[in-house]
Structure formats: C-alpha cells, structure tokens
Amino acid sequence: MVAYKVTVMTGDLLLDGTRDHVFIILYGTEGKSERKKLNEAPELSSGVEKQYNLECPASLGKVIMIGLDKEAYLFLPDDDWFCVMVKVETPENETLHFPCYSWVMERQLLLVREGKAMTRKNDTIPALLEHRLKELEVRKQQYEWKELVEGLPHCLALDNTEALPAEVRYSLDKRMDFLLTAKTTIAELKIKFLANSKKPWGKLEDIAQVFWFNKTKTSDYVRQHWKENEFFGYQLLNGANPMMIQQCQRLPQKFAVTADMVQPFLEGSMLPVELQNGNIFLCDYSRLAEVPTNVINLRPQYIPAPFCLLFKNKEDKLVPIAIQLQQEPGKNNPVFLPSDKEEAWLLAKTHVRAADFIEHQFNFHLLRTHLLAEAFVIATLRHLPSAHPIYKLLIPHMRYTLQINTLGREKLISEKGPINMVYVYALGIVDVFYPTDLEVVSDEELQSWISDIYKHGFLELNSTEIPKAFTSVKEVVKFITMVIFTMTAQHSALSSGQFDFGGWLPNSPNSLQAGVPQSKEQITEADLLLSLPDINTYVWGMAAAWIASKRSGDFVLLSQHREQYFSEPEVLSLTEKLKEELKEISKKIKERNEGKDLPYTYLDPEDIENSITI
Structure with a gap:
C-alpha cells in the first residue's frame, strides 16, 4: 500500500463550510484512487484546514487531477461547501x-487539475487536454454574450444575479454588508420624508441636512469651498472625474471666447x-450635445454641452477663465x-459640473471601466481554462464584477506610478510563460481570447486600436497591463470619490431641470435653485453614490x-515583489499628502480594490 x-x-466566509460528507478521488498518470470519504460532520467548517490519509494499493504515478463531490448528511437539506485549496x-x-476556489454541490463531481500554469501547446497529457476542452465547453454555455444596447460593449446574457453561477456571485458576507448599507441609507432618507419628495429646493442650506450620518471629511470640505475658482479647477485633476481636462493649444472654432475677454x-x-x-x-463636453434628455417628476431635464477654459497661474493653481454653455455660438449663448x-x-x-457628472458616470465610469471590464471577464471565462497562465494572472482582478454589472442592469439601468508598477509585474509573469513571440502567436486560447474581446468588447472598431490578434510578447504585456489597470486603479480613481465630490448637490448636480441661461443679466440664486434636480432625484442619486463609495467588509486591496492560483516559485516571487513596490508607492503618496487640506488618496494602493465589486 502507498x-x-x-x-x-x-x-473562511459565512456558510463556506459544510456538514455534508465530502469525497475525493485522486487521478494519476497510472490510475486513480477509490472514492474516499474524508470527513465526519462538522469537520469541514468555515476556515478549517484538515488533513487526511488516503491509501492506494499501488502508486498512481504523477497525480494530475482530483475529483470532489459530496452527499447529504442524514436527511438534512443540501449544504454546499466552498473549497479553497487541496494539497496532496x-x-x-x-x-x-x-x-479550487469553487463550490462543491450535491451530486456533482468537481474535477480540479494540479495548479501548474500551462498553455495548451505544453499540455501533453490526454486527460488534462480533455479536461481543458470540457471546462471551456461548460463555461461557454454558462457565459454567453448578448447585445444590450447598440454601440455599447456586449454583456452577459443573464437578466438577474440569481442566474449567475455560484463562483461569480457575491458571498453571503458581501450580500449582507451591501444590503445593510443600502437599507440604513434609505431608512435615513425615509425618516426625513425626502425619498418621495418631488419639491424643488427652497434654499441651499436645506441640502446640508440631507445626510446626517453619511458624511466624509472631503464632502464637508467640498461644501465649504465649492464656490471657489481654485477648487473648481482642482476637481478637474483630483476629483471624481480626472478624465475631461486636456491641454489646449488652439481654441475650438465654436468657442466664442476671445483673447481680450480673458x-x-x-x-x-x-x-x-x-x-x-x-x-x-480645456474641458470640451461636445459629446453631450446630441444626448437625448429625460423627464423626471413631469419636468423636462436639460443637458448642457459646455466649453470651459482654464488657466494654470503663477501659483500652479488651475482656475476657470471662460465658460460657454452650449456648442453653437450666438447672441443667446x-x-x-x-x-x-x-x-x-x-x-x-454649476452647469459645467452637471455636464461633468454625466460624462463621468456614463462614459468614463460605466462604459470605460464596468462595461469593458465585463467584456474582459466574459472573454476570459469563455476562452482561457483555469490552467492557462493569463487566466491565473487575471482572475483575482475579476472578483464580483459580473455580479455588480448584472445587478446594475437589473436595478439601475433597466429601461512608479501605478501604471508602470503593473507593467513591470505583467511583463515578469508573461515572460515566464512566453519566452518568445512565437509562443504568443501559437497559443490558440490566447488568440481566441483577444479576438473575442475585440469583437464583443470593442465591436470590431479599428479606431479603438485594440489588437485583433497578438503577434508579440510586448503586445500581450501592454494589453494585460491595461486590463489590470482598468479593473483596479482606473476604477478606483473614477468610483471612490463619487460621494466625496457629489455629496454636496450644487457641486455635482445629477440632473438639471432648467435650461442654460440665454443671458447673463438678472441671474440670481433662485435661478441656481430652480436648475437643480428635485429633492427625491438628488437624494436617490446620492444614496447610490454613498453605497458605491463605502468600503465593504470584504474589501480586498490591490x-x-x-487566492493562490500560481504555484511556480518564480511567479510567487514576482507577486511578493509587487506587494513591496506597492507599499513603497503608498508610503510616497502618504508623504506627499501630509499637511494637505484635501489629500488625494484614490490612487494610493491601500485604497485601491483588487477588482470591480461595486
């Protein structure tokens, strides 16, 4: 016997453990073991690591795979088990x-292969090749594409979160934390009778009373300084949306500003x-000129499409010097x-800030992080088996992304800097498995992956400059870096400050219900109040911003x-090196922030989540 x-x-999360009987089979190159029961209830409870002995009449050769299944304990209800890892x-x-990092369910045999990363070309054992193909076959049935809106990246063809496979859904801990935050926030609004109020604001001071408990140091600072020109310019670089501002070398023809004016x-x-x-x-919001408007509380809403010109003064402060609220110049503009x-x-x-809110939420945040990230996730699940090195590299950055995007469609839209640091990390790992460009070109799974992303994520548009296929290691590294950065640092920069800079309504209106003024004369504070969204429109938007900005209990840092998907020593050393580099970056950011009235923290690695989860 051996x-x-x-x-x-x-x-170690709530209900990860099981009282059911768990069984294991070892598969080797020279045979397989008998199906062996491992546990007696309640040995496999949450967070437990347990060792068992398994005897076989003869050696199994090289153990390449294990099989896990379970049976109900006595006559009790089914009790699924979340297995993290098995060591043999x-x-x-x-x-x-x-x-493993998968749920073991009743009457289902879960096959898990040994953790060494392997491209298909190097996977020579027939049983592993068969497992590779069957895994992708199942995934392609689970994760199908659909077109939700013409012109947007395609998304997952599921209509609700309950239909998602268990492995990509929120954990029970995450669901409870999410629901508690949502319910307490909404309860505060209902206690104040704001959630259903369709009235306009009476005075600016009333807005400060909306959230008694849900405040941040930054949101208080914004409320005190929102009228200042220097703070207006500061936000375009360091606020919730640092994506619109561009250096200007020539004024747009439609911008009627002159040198004498400024x-x-x-x-x-x-x-x-x-x-x-x-x-x-310059901030040019011309994309908004053709966006259709909405009607809320029976009042038509308005979308400005302004130009905003800014000057970097001798104190290195960015200040606005001219604003035109509509694209076409004229007497009434x-x-x-x-x-x-x-x-x-x-x-x-305020109209510029309203335009910035729309660009931020629907273009840079929703489209360029959430929707593109979903395309990356679906293509990864459909074309890269769990043994593939790029799957192992990317999958930790895809945690909960399908859940939050599906939830968003279901609930919301129905009807040495960080980049260089990630590049070094991606380069190191890709080089381990792709020593030459030929290895990249010949990897059929990798080529299918980028082809699917090009087709469904970028709609086969050459203008995106996204590759249809990979021809070099350099291309793979660049693209992988972009994917990781989008799903971590980029999302943090665009998501974390939503409530900080939007909690004070006049600084970031989520809608406007008065058109742009056609004259500068006779404007009063009453005109500002009339242009702001009604009470319920604002408070529901800010409740969502608070929920999205609050760090959850199971927040995972970059x-x-x-999860340890790699077992190769050279990859593990690269991961440890990355962690050390991130610590140094965080230290430098904290040093830069010392003494600042309004520190910028959204790109501090200690504030960046490892995936898009909210």
Missing part, C-alpha cells in the same frame, strides 16, 4: 497544489503666449467670465488577494 496525505482547506503529498515527498485673468500675460507655454487647458455677477458665474460653473 499513502497519500490530503490537506483540504475550506473558505505523494509517497515521493512531492507536494502538489490543486487551487486678458484680465492671465496675470499680465496674453492668451497666445499662455497657449504656447502650455498653461491653458454668451461666454461667462469670472468678472461677471457672482450668481451668473456660479450658475455657469495584490492582497488570498
């Missing part, structure tokens, strides 16, 4: 890792000089200036995921 030691690790110590003193705000200089010196910046009446200039800036 003995194998089997160590079984159960997930062979008679030859070799320790093999079988990364001369008084350039600290003795001239516009052509400052354009040449790179100190003039004046250029607003800082020298205008205070109420007129403030109203113009690179700190506990």
Whole structure:
C-alpha cells in the first residue's frame, strides 16, 4: 500500500463550510484512487484546514487531477461547501497544489487539475487536454454574450444575479454588508420624508441636512469651498472625474471666447503666449450635445454641452477663465467670465459640473471601466481554462464584477506610478510563460481570447486600436497591463470619490431641470435653485453614490488577494515583489499628502480594490 496525505482547506466566509460528507478521488498518470470519504460532520467548517490519509494499493504515478463531490448528511437539506485549496503529498515527498476556489454541490463531481500554469501547446497529457476542452465547453454555455444596447460593449446574457453561477456571485458576507448599507441609507432618507419628495429646493442650506450620518471629511470640505475658482479647477485633476481636462493649444472654432475677454485673468500675460507655454487647458463636453434628455417628476431635464477654459497661474493653481454653455455660438449663448455677477458665474460653473457628472458616470465610469471590464471577464471565462497562465494572472482582478454589472442592469439601468508598477509585474509573469513571440502567436486560447474581446468588447472598431490578434510578447504585456489597470486603479480613481465630490448637490448636480441661461443679466440664486434636480432625484442619486463609495467588509486591496492560483516559485516571487513596490508607492503618496487640506488618496494602493465589486 502507498499513502497519500490530503490537506483540504475550506473558505473562511459565512456558510463556506459544510456538514455534508465530502469525497475525493485522486487521478494519476497510472490510475486513480477509490472514492474516499474524508470527513465526519462538522469537520469541514468555515476556515478549517484538515488533513487526511488516503491509501492506494499501488502508486498512481504523477497525480494530475482530483475529483470532489459530496452527499447529504442524514436527511438534512443540501449544504454546499466552498473549497479553497487541496494539497496532496505523494509517497515521493512531492507536494502538489490543486487551487479550487469553487463550490462543491450535491451530486456533482468537481474535477480540479494540479495548479501548474500551462498553455495548451505544453499540455501533453490526454486527460488534462480533455479536461481543458470540457471546462471551456461548460463555461461557454454558462457565459454567453448578448447585445444590450447598440454601440455599447456586449454583456452577459443573464437578466438577474440569481442566474449567475455560484463562483461569480457575491458571498453571503458581501450580500449582507451591501444590503445593510443600502437599507440604513434609505431608512435615513425615509425618516426625513425626502425619498418621495418631488419639491424643488427652497434654499441651499436645506441640502446640508440631507445626510446626517453619511458624511466624509472631503464632502464637508467640498461644501465649504465649492464656490471657489481654485477648487473648481482642482476637481478637474483630483476629483471624481480626472478624465475631461486636456491641454489646449488652439481654441475650438465654436468657442466664442476671445483673447481680450480673458486678458484680465492671465496675470499680465496674453492668451497666445499662455497657449504656447502650455498653461491653458480645456474641458470640451461636445459629446453631450446630441444626448437625448429625460423627464423626471413631469419636468423636462436639460443637458448642457459646455466649453470651459482654464488657466494654470503663477501659483500652479488651475482656475476657470471662460465658460460657454452650449456648442453653437450666438447672441443667446454668451461666454461667462469670472468678472461677471457672482450668481451668473456660479450658475455657469454649476452647469459645467452637471455636464461633468454625466460624462463621468456614463462614459468614463460605466462604459470605460464596468462595461469593458465585463467584456474582459466574459472573454476570459469563455476562452482561457483555469490552467492557462493569463487566466491565473487575471482572475483575482475579476472578483464580483459580473455580479455588480448584472445587478446594475437589473436595478439601475433597466429601461512608479501605478501604471508602470503593473507593467513591470505583467511583463515578469508573461515572460515566464512566453519566452518568445512565437509562443504568443501559437497559443490558440490566447488568440481566441483577444479576438473575442475585440469583437464583443470593442465591436470590431479599428479606431479603438485594440489588437485583433497578438503577434508579440510586448503586445500581450501592454494589453494585460491595461486590463489590470482598468479593473483596479482606473476604477478606483473614477468610483471612490463619487460621494466625496457629489455629496454636496450644487457641486455635482445629477440632473438639471432648467435650461442654460440665454443671458447673463438678472441671474440670481433662485435661478441656481430652480436648475437643480428635485429633492427625491438628488437624494436617490446620492444614496447610490454613498453605497458605491463605502468600503465593504470584504474589501480586498490591490495584490492582497488570498487566492493562490500560481504555484511556480518564480511567479510567487514576482507577486511578493509587487506587494513591496506597492507599499513603497503608498508610503510616497502618504508623504506627499501630509499637511494637505484635501489629500488625494484614490490612487494610493491601500485604497485601491483588487477588482470591480461595486
């Protein structure tokens, strides 16, 4: 008889354990073991690591796969079990890792292969090749594409979160945390009778009373400084949406601003000089000019499509110097200036902030992180088996993304900097498995993956410059870096500050219900109040922003995921190196933030989540 030691690790979240009987089979190159019962209830409870002995009449050869299944305990209801990892110590003193991270369910045999990363070309054992093909066959049935809206990336063809496979759904801990935050937030609104109020705001001070408990240091700072020109410019670089501002070298033809208009705000200089010196910046919201408007509370809503010109002054502060609220110049579309009446200039800036809110939420946040991330996830699940090195590299960054996107469609839209750090990490791991460009070109699974992303994520548009196929290691590294960055740091920069900068309504209106003013004369604070969304429109939007911005109980920091999909020493050392580099980046960011009234933390690795979960 030969003995194998089997160590079984159960997930440590609520209800991950089981009272049911769990069975295991070892598959080797020279045979398989008998089906052996491992546990007696309640041995495999949450967080438990348990070791068992398994004897076989003869050696199984190289153990390549394990099979897990379970049976109900007595006559009790089915009790699914979440297996994290199984380790097998062979008679030859070799320790093999079988990364599972899956639910074992009644009457279903779960096959898990040994954890060494392998491209299809190097996978020569017939049983493993068969497992590879069957795994993708099942996944392609589970994760099908559908077109939700013409022109947007395709998404998962499921209509509700309950239909999602168990492995990609929120854990019970996550669901409870999410629901508790949502219910307490909504309860506060209902207690104040705000959730159903369709009235306009009476005065600005009323807005400060909306959320008694849901406040942040930043949201309080925003409420105190939102009228200031320097803070207006600051937000375009360091706020919730740092994506719109661009250096301006030539003014758009439709922007009716002249050099004489802005001369008084350039600290003795001239516009052509400052354009040449790179100190003039522009936010152009022309994409919004054709966006259809909505009707809320029987009131038509309005979407401005402004130009906003900014100047970087001698103190390195960015300040707005001219705003035009509609694209087409004309008598009824004046250029607003800082020298205008205070109420007129403030109203113009508020319209720009409303336009920025729309661009932020629907373009940069929803489209460019959530929807693209979903395309990356679906293509990964459909084309990269669990043994593939790129699957192992990416899957920790895809935790819960399908759940939050499906939930969003179901509930919301029915009817050495971080980049260089990630690039070094991706380059190191890709190089381990793709020593030459030929290895990339010949990897059929990898080529199918990028082809699916190009077709369903980027709709086969050459203008996106996304590759249809990979021809080099360099291309793979660049693309993988983009995927990881999008699903971690980019999402953090666009999501974490939603409530911080949007909690004070006038600073970031989620809708406007008065059209752009056609004259700068006679504008009062009442015009600003009338343009803001009604009470219920605002409070529901801010409740969603609070829920989306609050760190959940099972928040996983960038690179700190506990799942260990790789077992190769060279990859594990790269992961540890990444963690050390992230610590150094975090330390430097904290040093830069010391003494600042409003520190920027959204790209601090200690505030970046490892995947898009909310």
